[in-house]
Amino acid sequence: MKSIGKSIWRKEAWDKVTAIAKYTDDLPATGVLSARLLTSTHAHAKIKKIDVSKALAVPGVKSVLTGKDCPVLFGPLLQDRPALARDVVRYAGEPVALVVAQGEAAAEKAVRLIEVEYEPLPFVLTPSQALAEGAVLVHGRPDGYRKTVTDVYPEAGTNIASRYKIRKGNVEEAFARCEAIVHERFSLPPSDHLAMEVRAARAEISPEGRVLITTSSQAPYSVRKQISEAFMIPAGQIQVRVPFVGGGFGGKVPVFLEILAFLASRSVGGKSVRLSLPREQDMASAPCRIGLEADIKLGADREGIIRAAQMTFRLDCGAYTDNSPYMAKAVAVDCTSPYHIENLNCDSLCVYTNHTYATSFRSFAHESYTFCVERAIDMLARRCGIDPLEMRLKNAIRPGSLTPTRVMCTGSLTGNLTECLKKVKALSKWEGGKAVKIKEDTVRAKGVACLWKTPNPPTDAASGALITFNPDGSVNLNTGAVEMGSGGQTNLAQILAEKLGMDPGMVHVVMDVDTRTAPEYWKTAASLTEYMVGRAVMRAADDALGQLRQNGAQALGCPPEEIEVANGRVFSKKNPEKFIAFKDIVQGYKTDAGLSIGEPVLGRGGFMLKGLSKLDPEAGKGKTGPSWTLGAQVVEVEASLKTFTYRIISASTVMDVGKVINPELMRSVIAGGMSMGVSLASREAFVYDQKGIPQTPNLRTYKLLHIGQEPDYRVDFVETPEEGSPYGVRSYTEHGIIGIPAALANALSAAFGREILSLPLTPERIWRAVKEDTDDSL
Amino acid sequence: MIPCDVVYYRPGTLMEAYEAYRLLQIEGKKPLYYAGGSEIITMSRAGSIRPSAIVDIKRIPECMLLSANDEGLHIGSACTLNQIKESRLFPLLGSSCGRIADHTNQCRITLGGNLCGTIIYRETSLPLLLSDARVSLFGSQGMRTVPFQSVFHGRMRLKPSEVVVQIHVPGWALKAPFFHVKHTTNEKIDYPLVSAAALWKDGNMRIAFSGLCSYPFRSSKIEAVLNDWSMPVSARVDKAAELLPEEPYSDVEGSGEYRLFVLKNMLHALLEDYTNGKI
Amino acid sequence: MVRYEGKTVITLNVNGQPHEVMVRPADLLLDVLREQLGLTGAKPGCKNGDCGACTVIIDGWPAKSCLVLAVEAEGHVILTVEGLEGKAPIQKSFVKDNAFQCGYCTSGFLMVCHALQMQHPDMPEEHVIEEWLQSNICRCTSYQEIRRAVHGMYNNKGL
Known part of the structure; x- marks a missing residue:
């Protein structure tokens, strides 16, 4: 491969370091x-x-x-x-x-x-309050609002904006046979995207x-x-x-x-x-990240195989739904984390409160439910006396397993978790993850968590791509994908360059989107750019190649099937020495005698998702996304048992990305997601006072990670190609965040010997939790 | 964007500054002396203050002075935290300056602004409370120079229209053993949960705190306990923590109870470091 | 004594050129650079001095232009990212080391790094680099890339 697998610079890099790149409010204000x-x-x-x-x-x-x-x-x-x-x-x-x-x-x-x-x-500030008997209603008649989709189910006379259910196997029977059971309540506060x-x-x-x-x-x-x-x-x-x-990050x-x-x-x-x-x-005022409360009950047999799960998720969507009901749905769809659990009941509720309303946030609520489920699995592993990473290997989803919504797993559809876990074990130098004392009052500990996610686009989401050529033989790519930092434009350029057999430097990507000129793309969300727009680009390239072959066949006097396009040239397979450079053929061909041959080349491609379904309302059966991306993550901490402060030493991710398009770009985007996870888990939260007024709506009191506290980020890949996706690449841009809060909490729980059940993980909160434990035991 | 209309004065002398300020007050305007401006700008934007005039003191030579002589160190009130830190003339103050806001803002925030601002921490006051510093103020009587401790009680207590011109630190304090630490919630760039500065004179520790209560303070009672070597370290720490001048401060950064916990750990570390000759 | 009330014409020295601008005394340098001089490299991220996206260099030191009044900047030498003209070593380093994603905080980081190199022509200790760069927030990268770019700026000076 000439273009795929190369770490080229971002296409817009120089525009961004010279401030030529213009953002909305940079336009003249006169x-x-x-x-x-x-x-x-x-x-x-x-x-x-x-x-x-x-x-x-x-x-x-x-x-x-x-x-x-x-x-x-x-x-x-x-x-x-x-x-x-x-x-x-x-x-x-x-x-x-x-x-x-x-x-x-x-x-x-x-x-x-x-x-x-x-x-x-009166007001309600948590899902529990909102669901309590006699709670004030945030909306008098939520069921009276107009729906634009059929699968959102507001419940009259309650604060429930929607509910999704998964019923699989026989949970009660299965729990009765379990040797070890954990049952815990978890919570995460709302927070912000902070683009x-x-x-x-x-x-x-x-x-x-x-x-x-x-x-x-x-x-x-x-x-x-x-x-x-x-x-x-x-x-x-x-x-x-x-x-x-x-x-953007969804916000x-x-x-x-x-x-x-x-x-x-x-x-x-x-x-x-x-x-x-x-x-x-x-x-x-603008939409933020959801808060979440969850009750998780997991049961395992003697060997540590998870036999049953009962889960209730209560998403705090704030005052208005926006797309939170679909986040509740997405949580239900992936609720087990990437593990095979035969007997499963899950209720995922989207609940109104008097908080700022929420919207999609990087990973569409997966970082939140994963925190709860992966924490519970660690607790279950401890109860079973099994290394938490081994526990995950035992239960890893694999070909033939059924997802919560009963989709049959294949390598192409879900990827290879076992390989990710094995690789992250080496990358993080796992060695059991238990707390190790390194000096007086100081321990090091590791925590592991897995991630997976399938997108939840509308079943008819569409994308498009247009390709035009320049007189120097270079190509312009125009799509509806927004450039917001996730690197989609660069990946698309590499996909196109590979397909056309040309240098990626010869691909110019239109960075702005104008709905008048760019072909419609559903939205730049759900990490679907490489898959959805990528497929449109492949089709547009095929279209252009067909036209190039037609032009070439006429110019070279041979059948189109004999024409090859590579290295910016058009030639006959039989006689590669005789070629026509792109620049001489992309606008049609002119012979030395001035005779015009063929037509100008304009590539166009469109793509619409196929084969997706809504969940059936009773058992939650259905396929909501084209495929899954999964991976495994480990966080290592050094913690002071005296002050309850800690330092994050390293964070490792191994993700099955299908195919590595641009190693450095993919690494950096995944590391960026991990960094956001570290920040979210360790310090970010919307704090409300007793009147429900946000106390930290500014960058001084709302904490974000600064340089100097970042751990050593280690990223590696597994490549199980996804059939039908350009060169087999999977969605990957948002996923780096998903398992980090859980892995960090697992590491700190091991370090402090106390099960952590909520975020953010500030030293004060850990101190309080340990102190309350100690007070209770007195 | 600051919505209110402000009149800007940039005097070249103290007398000009004082006169402009005094006249504005007489006219019923709401003037403010202005140095680094970060607090005045942010609070004006937020609408929590609405000054009608600002008197920028950054081009008054006396306010810009930074020099050491036989008597000690003289710091103009419009010197930036970064200038003070980079000068290395008073390491304890430099250390305090280096932990206020962030580096870029340290190139803007001035000593006078940090002392006179409304944000409660005023961390530069701690070294000054410990070092027998004196402060020069310009007002109706011209210049007066008084002990810093006599005008700083949690915040600066100035006469009407008075402006802080300089701080003077005696020579002994510049070379004395010191300790400075700032504990935050968990982000380095943040307000303090507890910030402490200690300075030793003749083997006696002097100590002052910010963040612990709603104002910065130095406490002779706490110093007496901490200097009492007849008691074991932990007893001194526990005793000292009971001698705060008011209930520990509580806000979104941390509860009062937790601040006390942080304080005790910090005092432990401090006394142990001292015992082990690390200070 | 200088006194400005209402709209006033002042001269600002920006990127080596004098510029006449008409300002209210309460106008922020950030807004004047962006809206009157079209220098939109300095970005509003919080207008509270917390994020550093609006950082410019004044007299060789980094300054958050949201915390500077335009009238105060009179008589000082102001450098913005546009004034680097793509030639500063840190710009190349940022491209090479992938030290940005969305690019919004980039100008601010570049100016802090460039000022760091002005004040410390030789690579300072790591804690100094951290101290300077802690003035800014990046929400996209892992910061590892930015740190690498600063090292690159020092190590590839001659290139």
């Missing part, structure tokens, strides 16, 4: 009006009155919008969310009013002059009604669709542009700011309006 939001100061309250008169009087203010200006409700699955709160606010930070003004300063001055009178209501670029959007409407939206979004085609449907504007009248995106999938920017522009006669959230609002 003549553009600014919008600012006023947000709720209550977790749950009736809006009695909003007085905007003082705000309107501020010089430069053009308009002030409130909930009454937009009666439409939004949501990708369940339409439960107003653009601006109407009559009631359901979380602290919820948008209440929007000011449009000349200049941000005038807009902000006006925002501070809006007077809102609230009547506080370094805050969300930003611009909108303008031309006099004849054409809408132009420029936005920092992972889902430009969803923006077009939702704006079109909500405001009854033909989709062709809407153009959405996405320049470089400064990190820029929802259509949120674009709606507000559109409303803002509409309120000022279509003038261009920019809305860029201050970091505090980006954290408290």
